[in-house]
Amino acid sequence: MKFFLDTADLAEIEEAASWGVLAGVTTNPTLYSRIGGKLADFPNHIKKICDMVDGPVSAESVAMTRDEIIRDGRELAAIAPNVVVKVPTMIEGLAATKALAAEGIPVNMTLCFTVPQAIMAARSGARYISPFIGRFDDISEDGLAQFADVVQAIGNYDFTDHTVNGEKIEIIAASVRSANHVAQAALMGADIATVPFATLKKCVQHPLTDRGLETFLKDWEKVQ
Numbered sequence: 001m002k003f004f005l006d007t008a009d010l011a012e013i014e015e016a017a018s019w020g021v022l023a024g025v026t027t028n029p030t031l032y033s034r035i036g037g038k039l040a041d042f043p044n045h046i047k048k049i050c051d052m053v054d055g056p057v058s059a060e061s062v063a064m065t066r067d068e069i070i071r072d073g074r075e076l077a078a079i080a081p082n083v084v085v086k087v088p089t090m091i092e093g094l095a096a097t098k099a100l101a102a103e104g105i106p107v108n109m110t111l112c113f114t115v116p117q118a119i120m121a122a123r124s125g126a127r128y129i130s131p132f133i134g135r136f137d138d139i140s141e142d143g144l145a146q147f148a149d150v151v152q153a154i155g156n157y158d159f160t161d162h163t164v165n166g167e168k169i170e171i172i173a174a175s176v177r178s179a180n181h182v183a184q185a186a187l188m189g190a191d192i193a194t195v196p197f198a199t200l201k202k203c204v205q206h207p208l209t210d211r212g213l214e215t216f217l218k219d220w221e222k223v224q
């Protein structure tokens with residue numbers, strides 16, 4: 001499983017990229033607004049992220065009609081070769097994804113929750129599908145169980161005749177809230193987990209690692 005960072009914060013991206021495990025970035029309108037981003041600077045900001053990351057960078061269209069999403073998608077894809085256009089799972093989104101994929105523009109279909117949504121996203125030509133985990137938990141449903149169903153259903157079929165350049169569809173575990181979400185998504189066979197910075201940091205930490213390190217350092221002092 002690859003690690004993407006779910007953020008629009010350049011400092012977080014720079015730091016995570018320096019760890020050597022970052023394979024991509026996903027952004028969304030909320031994450032961009034959270035860093036105080038402004039519409040006029042959006043293309044420039046996405047370009048900065050694309051230059052910092054050796055991997056796909058998802059930039060979202062907020063348009064509601066297929067023609068507008070296609071127009072957005074073309075504009076976003078022109079920013080950098082590693083841009084992936086993020087499109088919401090909805091009828092207009094499916095139609096736009098079909099058109100963008102036909103032009104060789106990769107799409108990450110977002111706000112995906114259920115198996116039928118995921119299968120439709122795949123059939124429309126999405127290169128990435130982002131089933132959300134945490135938002136199911138927010139409404140007292142089992143986000144990981146829903147995610148497992150999507151992974152299994154997508155794995156049952158070959159969608160390579162629908163994707164850009166016949167590439168394998170990749171499932172991005174999204175709305176990830178904990179290291180346990182990351183662990184379970186990996187066990188279920190997620191291709192990618194897109195993780196907020198604080199959670200990504202927690203993925204490398206464990207109390208037993210800290211305790212073991214403390215002991216090693218103390219014992220090493222004894223041999224000085």
Ligand code: G3P
Nearest residue numbers: 006028134135174175176
């Ligand atoms: O980028 C989409 C997704 O990861 C958002 O997560 O935490 O806002 O549900 P969250």
